[in-house]
Amino acid sequence: xxxxxxxxxxxxxxxxxxxxxxxxxxxxxxxxxxxxxxxxxxxxxxxxxxxxxxxxxxxxxxxxxxxxxxxxxxxxxxxxxxxxxxxxxxxxxxxxxxxxxxxxxxxxxxxxxxxxxxxxxxxxxxxxxxxxxxxxxxxxxxxxxxxxxxxxxxxxxxxxxxxxxxxxxxxxxxxxxxxxxxxxxxxxxxxxxxxxxxxxxxxxxxxxxxxxxxxxxxxxxxxxxxxxxxxxxxxxxxxxxxxxxxxxxxxxxxxxxxxxxxxxxxxxxxxxxxxxxxxxxxxxxxxxxxxxxxxxxxxxxxxxxxxxxxxx
Amino acid sequence: xxxxxxxxxxxxxxxxxxxxxxxxxxxxxxxxxxxxxxxxxxxxxxxxxxxxxxxxxxxxxxxxxxxxxxxxxxxxxxxxxxxxxxxxxxxxxxxxxxxxxxxxxxxxxxxxxxxxxxxxxxxxxxxxxxxxxxxxxxxxxxxxxxxxxxxxxxxxxxxxxxxxxxxxxxxxxxxxxxxxxxxxxxxxxxxxxxxxxxxxxxxxxxxxxxxxxxxxxxxxxxxxxxxxxxxxxxxxxxxxxxxxxxxxxxxxxxxxxxxxxxxxxxxxxxxxx
Amino acid sequence: xxxxxxxxxxxxxxxxxxxxxxxxxxxxxxxxxxxxxxxxxxxxxxxxxxxxxxxxxxxxxxxxxxxxxxxxxxxxxxxxxxxxxxxxxxxxxxxxxxxxxxxxxxxxxxxxxxxxxxxxxxxxxxxxxxxxxxxxxxxxxxxxxxxxxxxxxxxxxxxxxxxxxxxxxxxxxxxxxxxxxxxxxxxxxxxxxxxxxxxxxxxxxxxxxxxxxxxxxxxxxxxxxxxxxxxxxxxxxxxxxxxxxxxxxxxxxxxxxxxxxxxxxxxxxxxxxxxxxxxxxxxxx
Numbered sequence: 019x020x021x022x023x024x025x026x027x028x029x030x031x032x033x034x035x036x037x038x039x040x041x042x043x044x045x046x047x048x049x050x051x052x053x054x055x056x057x058x059x060x061x062x063x064x065x066x067x068x069x070x071x072x073x074x075x076x077x078x079x080x081x082x083x084x085x086x087x088x089x090x091x092x093x094x095x096x097x098x099x100x101x102x103x104x105x106x107x108x109x110x111x112x113x114x115x116x117x118x119x120x121x122x123x124x125x126x127x128x129x130x131x132x133x134x135x136x137x138x139x140x141x142x143x144x145x146x147x148x149x150x151x152x153x154x155x156x157x158x159x160x161x162x163x164x165x166x167x168x169x170x171x172x173x174x175x176x177x178x179x180x181x182x183x184x185x186x187x188x189x190x191x192x193x194x195x196x197x198x199x200x201x202x203x204x205x206x207x208x209x210x211x212x213x214x215x216x217x218x219x220x221x222x223x224x225x226x227x228x229x230x231x232x233x234x235x236x237x238x239x240x241x242x243x244x245x246x247x248x249x250x251x252x253x254x255x256x257x258x259x260x261x262x263x264x265x266x267x268x269x270x271x272x273x274x275x276x277x278x279x280x281x282x283x284x285x286x287x288x289x290x291x292x293x294x295x296x297x298x299x300x301x302x303x304x305x306x307x308x309x310x311x312x313x314x315x316x317x318x319x320x321x322x323x324x325x326x327x328x329x330x
Numbered sequence: 331x332x333x334x335x336x337x338x339x340x341x342x343x344x345x346x347x348x349x350x351x352x353x354x355x356x357x358x359x360x361x362x363x364x365x366x367x368x369x370x371x372x373x374x375x376x377x378x379x380x381x382x383x384x385x386x387x388x389x390x391x392x393x394x395x396x397x398x399x400x401x402x403x404x405x406x407x408x409x410x411x412x413x414x415x416x417x418x419x420x421x422x423x424x425x426x427x428x429x430x431x432x433x434x435x436x437x438x439x440x441x442x443x444x445x446x447x448x449x450x451x452x453x454x455x456x457x458x459x460x461x462x463x464x465x466x467x468x469x470x471x472x473x474x475x476x477x478x479x480x481x482x483x484x485x486x487x488x489x490x491x492x493x494x495x496x497x498x499x500x501x502x503x504x505x506x507x508x509x510x511x512x513x514x515x516x517x518x519x520x521x522x523x524x525x526x527x528x529x530x531x532x533x534x535x536x537x538x539x540x541x542x543x544x545x546x547x548x549x550x551x552x553x554x555x556x557x558x559x560x561x562x563x564x565x566x567x568x569x570x571x572x573x574x575x576x577x578x579x580x581x582x583x584x585x586x587x588x589x590x591x592x593x594x595x596x597x598x599x600x601x602x603x
Numbered sequence: 604x605x606x607x608x609x610x611x612x613x614x615x616x617x618x619x620x621x622x623x624x625x626x627x628x629x630x631x632x633x634x635x636x637x638x639x640x641x642x643x644x645x646x647x648x649x650x651x652x653x654x655x656x657x658x659x660x661x662x663x664x665x666x667x668x669x670x671x672x673x674x675x676x677x678x679x680x681x682x683x684x685x686x687x688x689x690x691x692x693x694x695x696x697x698x699x700x701x702x703x704x705x706x707x708x709x710x711x712x713x714x715x716x717x718x719x720x721x722x723x724x725x726x727x728x729x730x731x732x733x734x735x736x737x738x739x740x741x742x743x744x745x746x747x748x749x750x751x752x753x754x755x756x757x758x759x760x761x762x763x764x765x766x767x768x769x770x771x772x773x774x775x776x777x778x779x780x781x782x783x784x785x786x787x788x789x790x791x792x793x794x795x796x797x798x799x800x801x802x803x804x805x806x807x808x809x810x811x812x813x814x815x816x817x818x819x820x821x822x823x824x825x826x827x828x829x830x831x832x833x834x835x836x837x838x839x840x841x842x843x844x845x846x847x848x849x850x851x852x853x854x855x856x857x858x859x860x861x862x863x864x865x866x867x868x869x870x871x872x873x874x875x876x877x878x879x880x881x882x883x884x885x886x887x888x
Binding site: 041044047048050051052053054055056057058059061062063064065068069071072122123124126127129130131134135143145146147148149150152153154155156157159160161163164165191194198222223224225227228245248251252253254255258259279282283286287291299300303306307310311313314315318 | 612613615616619620622623624626627629630631633634635637638640641687688689691692694695696699700708709712713714715716717718719720721722723724725726727729730731734751754755758782783784785808811812813814815818819841842844845848849856859863866867870871874878
């Protein structure tokens, strides 16, 4: 009994070592880690705040209705008018055409790479498509300017090859990599059992792709399309360089255009801080931000659902 | 089943050394809403080997990880009741978990040497705990590797990757890594389940020799192993709601030859599990 | 009867596969064409003098040294701001963050940050760094803007790299009384390093090619000297290419293609480097 007591007393002495230690250096580092973790939120909220703060005041000058639907953008007239309908319609045209070109191509390419091509072929092709994603947009703009626009001009007998269509074709190339890679992932995620079941019923490979793979991967493909659309809406340099830069509301894809992004890029250099044009361009930025945010959130939702569908 | 027993010669053990090292009192452990352990009470004596046995999924590992608070790493874990090391409650908010784990080291099911040299593997702990002198580190590494019965096999390849040696050697390296920080208790979570029989025997011999100086708790699904190496044994089972309970706890010899509980008897005679 | 059905199905399949293959060819050909064309048109312009001289005659003669140096500074600047913060944020998300609303909010912010158009980052940088912080149209403002844009990507790649470090290593370290931060510092980070570097290299490759944000926060077309401090204005390759291609009349065609080729080489060589690191680490494992 006495020995027990002695042992316990000895134990108590050593147990002082169990007291929580301060480790100040680590607390400081962990504080930084936490702050860094928060920074993504800070930047996103910062962007929203700045766009609202600098952009909303324009509506005191130009009512939202006139701003969105006005067809005249004369920032330096007296009095200036700010109507962004032309930019909005241009963005719409360019995005629609580039999506219409890129989606079938991209999905077909993804189907070929994931289901048809021997793995050696697809392993060679995939890095090439990745290179496409790495080519800077200013470079694509230059290519459009130097090579594609003369071609488009002569093909459609236009006054200038710098038009919405040329920009849209360049943009479709730029959104192809993301469409291909996300669609391919989606088709890869289709469980093998589905395909095997289809083969077991005597379906050919093509029938399996068409009736099993593509429908099963549909939500992933939708996400890919949304991401491609987001890219096309937000792309600036290519459009700035090849879309032509006309300020009128375009009537056809072969008209020269100014999209929302290129309006900001070409106008911001001349805008005075806090001036009406500055505010108007930030308001355009705000709309752009909301559009791409919406597209991204849809894509994310759809991808989540796709993941859950095949999760087990 | 023919189990060869290593009946511990209790009388040969110095009683003054054999105090209660770890103690759990009415412990409940929850992962979120799922109760993993129910009403566990047991005293672990120092300088001996305690085996925790039972069917898989009954919470053996969770009980083991209770003693060095490794369960804390799982999100949503909650512990009720009291767990003490040398009379100090270890779930007290004032406790330094790192200090606790330094004194209650752990060896895992799968050998997990770090992707660095054998030497660095053993020196890693002491370095982190502030030992910088090369000479001192070399001394600790040699001592720990000798203690883990690995020195003779690796003394010429201390600079080779810890991942390049055999599985059994890797596990002993992990034991040496624990010994290097001079713990008082070593927790072993099925340390031999990934090893071949020869390597297993080596680890068992090592455990017996370590029991002279350390308190060892081992989780094992292998009842022969429990019978061979342990002094005390705890038999756990799952209740219908999958919560683990302690069915019987006592000297190994008694638990295996003369179990008090019918369920223990059923299990060790192989009627289920 | 059965046979003809089978045959027609086979023909359908063959036609369909031809179309899929054609789509792939249409996707891949422009890439190869762009690269090969740029090399053949631009290689002639690239001489040693072209790389080490200042431009003259509004870029029609001389070289592109200040644009190369400016882009180099931008890459460094982006890395200096984005890498440490991105890695720390990656550590937070993998090692410290609990599964709660805050973490979900962070992840949501990262996903959406990645989709924000680059021109909007330009507006953000203009308002915050150039005007509010009074950094002016400077290297510092541009680096911070590009870093803000690169942040999402660096966080994502760091997080993936850190997540890929097996749990066993962390447990082995924690189980001998090593603290969480020490475990991260000495076990997790060294293991995750190749992945983190890959992400960083990709991020600076993108920073090198990015034009819209620096157009807004003040890259200069021509400057008489190299930037002496982070608060100086700067030239940059992509902006220089944009200006000579669209604003300078009678610009020799070969020179523009030469600038384009240099830009392409800078950007793609970093992409190749990232791919090489990735392949090498995969082999080692």
